[in-house]
Amino acid sequence: MEPFEEGFERLRDAQAPAGLAARVLAAAREDSETRFRRRTALLNGLASFGLAACAVAGGHTLLPSAVLAVAGLSLSIAAVCANTE
Amino acid sequence: MIAKLLWHLPGSESFMARTDSEIQQLLRAGRVEEAFEAIVYAYQHRIYRLALAMTGDPGLAEDAAQETLLRLWRHMGSFRGESQLGTWIYTVCRNRCLTLMERRANRREDPADVLAARPAPAAPSDYSDLLAALQALDAPQREAVTLFYLEEQSYEDVSRHMGVPLGTVKTWLHRARKALADWFADRGIVEKGER
Numbered sequence: 001m002e003p004f005e006e007g008f009e010r011l012r013d014a015q016a017p018a019g020l021a022a023r024v025l026a027a028a029r030e031d032s033e034t035r036f037r038r039r040t041a042l043l044n045g046l047a048s049f050g051l052a053a054c055a056v057a058g059g060h061t062l063l064p065s066a067v068l069a070v071a072g073l074s075l076s077i078a079a080v081c082a083n084t085e
Numbered sequence: 086m087i088a089k090l091l092w093h094l095p096g097s098e099s100f101m102a103r104t105d106s107e108i109q110q111l112l113r114a115g116r117v118e119e120a121f122e123a124i125v126y127a128y129q130h131r132i133y134r135l136a137l138a139m140t141g142d143p144g145l146a147e148d149a150a151q152e153t154l155l156r157l158w159r160h161m162g163s164f165r166g167e168s169q170l171g172t173w174i175y176t177v178c179r180n181r182c183l184t185l186m187e188r189r190a191n192r193r194e195d196p197a198d199v200l201a202a203r204p205a206p207a208a209p210s211d212y213s214d215l216l217a218a219l220q221a222l223d224a225p226q227r228e229a230v231t232l233f234y235l236e237e238q239s240y241e242d243v244s245r246h247m248g249v250p251l252g253t254v255k256t257w258l259h260r261a262r263k264a265l266a267d268w269f270a271d272r273g274i275v276e277k278g279e280r
Contacts (some may be wrong), residue, residue, distance in 0.1 A: 003266075004215055005234060007212045008212075008215065008234040010212045011138065014134050018149060024155060025121075031158065050207075
């Protein structure tokens with residue numbers, strides 16, 4: 001057997017550093033939660049905007065609806081930005 | 086809080102190793118988190134070893150393994166099962182290694198970075214010669230020889246994984262074997278039976 005083949009045999013026993021799996025899983029969980037929060041914030045914002053648009057279309061007072069729409073969108077954008085890495 | 090409820094992970098102690106086909110079934114069933122955890126436990130050592138052989142640097146290999154696994158996580162939804170799971174993981178790992186090696190090479194061009202660079206942790210001596218010898222090979226030869234000897238893949242599998250013809254793999258392996266044998270011979274490192 002060539003020395004390099006022996007080297008490969010020994011390398012086959014090498015193990016990933018302890019804690020790698022835990023670190024990766026923790027990072028993935030965090031990533032999952034961030035994505036969930038971002039999606040929720042966006043949906044909330046869109047829902048507020050949608051409600052406001054419906055109110056305007058339904059002939060209700062324009063100003064409160066417009067304020068609600070702008071607030072909804074602003075909240076949504078701020079939440080998405082805050083959650084963006 | 087709701088987000089936390091989305092991911093019910095079994096504790097690592099109760100975790101059972103899963104086969105590739107079981108992992109693919111989980112993916113098809115949309116149980117992405119479970120599939121990912123299974124991948125981490127099933128492949129972490131293999132990914133690290135591949136990265137170690139590719140980069141020759143334990144510190145860089147750890148970074149590459151971590152980034153590979155996280156990249157797999159971010160792209161779990163895009164894996165359709167058209168290729169084998171191992172092939173997909175290998176491709177991601179290889180690309181991460183190449184990117185990190187390129188980044189390291191670029192950084193080293195700046196003298197300030199060379200001075201600031203922290204020393205990499207030393208590889209255990211039982212395979213440090215091999216890691217050094219592998220670094221003397223061209224990247225495709227190193228990849229081919231690693232898949233063939235470390236992963237114990239057939240010529241056909243190496244050809245499929247690397248996306249090159251069978252003849253090319255045989256040529257690379259022939260050259261790599263010779264170069265590695267020469268590297269060890271030049272340094273007076275002989276076969277065990279001859280010591």
